[in-house]
Amino acid sequence: MNKKKLVSLFLAAVMVCAMASCGSGGTETTAAETTAAETEAATEAGSGAETEAPETTGGEAAGEAFTPKVGVFYYSFADAFISSVRAELDAALTEAGIEYQNYDGNSSQATQNESITTALSSGTNLLLVNLVDTASVDAATTIIEQAEAAGAKVIFFNRAVEGDDQEGQVLNAYETVAFVGTDAPEAGHLQGQMIGEYLTENFDTVDLNGDGKISYAMFMGQVGNVEAIYRTQYSVEDAVTVLAEAGHGTADDPALVYFNPDNTDKYQADQQGNWSAQAAMEYMQTNLSQYSEANGNMIELIICNNDNMAEGAIQALQNAGYNNGEGTTTIPVFGVDATESAKGLIAAGSMTGTVEQSATGMADALLGMVQNVAAGETMDAAVEAVVGTNAELYSVSEAVANKLYVAYSAYTGE
């Protein structure tokens, strides 16, 4: 009996404390709001839009300023790039004194939707959503409508909410949403450009069997993921175009051919959809057991959807005596993400290039959006204000005014 009472007393105390801390969090936030401009200067790169007095140029949609209670919904805590964004954003939001809570979608849209419902019911009024199902208009719409019903605003980030052919379908339809991320095909285009240029310069070195064709292997992160699809497609297409311009092959008879003519997919994908090094490593090791210099059909180039897979492929190459630095043949390997370890491999000469996405840039843009929106700006105006802080890194989509792009850049260690 006594025990039970004690327990309930304890629980009640915990609840009271929790409420109190929520309340104090709120007041803290308002205090921080006013000093936002100061803390802003402290956050690096001078990004994230100063909280000027809200100009109501946005028209009638510009609302009142409010105290943001932010919920950040990541698609997966396990993703390397997303983890970097999370670390940066946590630091930025804490420094700006904004109350926030992180949620892990654990790669499941259902899980993410449930956390969103829960967060909305607990009074979250600004959602930062890293959608699990990329380019799923339905998934995005469901979230927006839930948020609207609860009077909350939504800023999607990182993973696309609509495919290229559906541009504006979601973002133009609602006023309380925005998107901060990358132009999904851009990573593929940059990767292709980089590969094309590298091959043009080093064609004869890379062409090990001297047949005038570069045979490449492609490792795809996840079947059915738009970014994976774009990267798989454009990295090759663009490289072929660059090579054709330089006089190697033509668009119809490309100088870049998939190493295995029987494989009509022209890629090998991680069957678990984890973009994992393990999948790339095992595929590459199996490929190397039948494709070798001795057989005259060695794989001469490796393209990966992300750096983790690139590292796996490099591990298989290294076990077979390639890519061990000076004195060994180096098969060029390209990835995307520019993780720290990939940069290390590039510096050591085991990897050739990657595409960098700025986690800091992403976090700063998100913070800027949060602050502007909380100050009562419309989404369009907030996007414009953030772009104004760093025109080199940020841009607005041509078709959709509430879509902010953070630029990718090629990284070859130079």
Place this chain on the structure above:
Amino acid sequence: MKNPVTSIKETSARYKTLDAQDKKRFWVDGILNNAIYIILVIFLIYTYTKNPLIVSPSAIVNLLTLVAANLPMALGIGGCIVLTGTDLSAGRIVGLTAGLSAALLQGASAANKYFENLGEPGIGMVLLVLLLVLVIGGLVGMVNGFFVARFQLHPFIVTLATQMIVYGACLIFYNSNGNNGQPISGLSQAFRNFVTGSILPKFGGLAIPNYVLYAIVVFIIMWFVWNKTTFGKNMFAVGSNPEAANVSGVNVFFTTMMVHTLAGVTYGYTGLIESARIASNVANTGTNYESDAIAACVIGGVSFVGGTGTVGGVLLGVVLLRIIYVCLQFLSVDQNLQYVIKGAIILLACSIDMRKYLTRK
């Protein structure tokens, strides 16, 4: 073991006494009971006709290394299945121990060092870390075993829970020390030599990595444990009927706990090996490894009904899954169809397994 020649003679003598109907049943049963082997051979022959390279030395070494990577975990999980259980936490334990091994055994010049104060580790440090991950894996396994044995909870639930706990720990680990979820790589040479270096004689001019040797050692140890120790006999007794085992004086609590602990040790070992084999470790490393391991056990005849299974069967299951993987690559089968084929084979194997059990009843 019976002399195979006499056993064939006995079988043929018995076969002659059968009538026509029984003779037919003899063949049908024979084919069904050995369906796995038959599928394996058909698969290999078919692949060979399409791509003769499947029997080249490099393809064989490749298959060996792939089998060696999966075998220890399958042997560990096999014990849990013998107890009518399962283990869902295996993959996450691999993830955690792989991350720990990598972080502790990075080279002095690694790009993003997790423990900045650590110097270049030597072979002594590698062995020390091996011991550490074996203990960590064993401890998680022991927790699994404790809850299963003490509270009579189904291992599915217990390991589902520990899976989440371990994954959480793994995420915390990857996001601590300024790592921000970045992959941990840049492993030291001593570590890589220990795992992927080669002290075995070359096969067809190709080096066989050390972890193949280790897998053989693990296999022999597990064979010994399952077949030659009291603990092994107790495991099968508890698996087929815990009450009967208890009545006959078997310590069911201790046996259950030790089976899970032993399984945990194999995951810890797998973590260390995977860490160097893949050389790039993220929080997702090891995800779903248990699904392949469980499938391999069931294909190899370790029944979910409990109390049956052999170490050799588990090996066969792992080999079959890996041969499917390699053949599908050599045949350049469409990615989507690969799922279908793999699923169909697992389903077929499980059905055959259950059929044996049903007829026995």
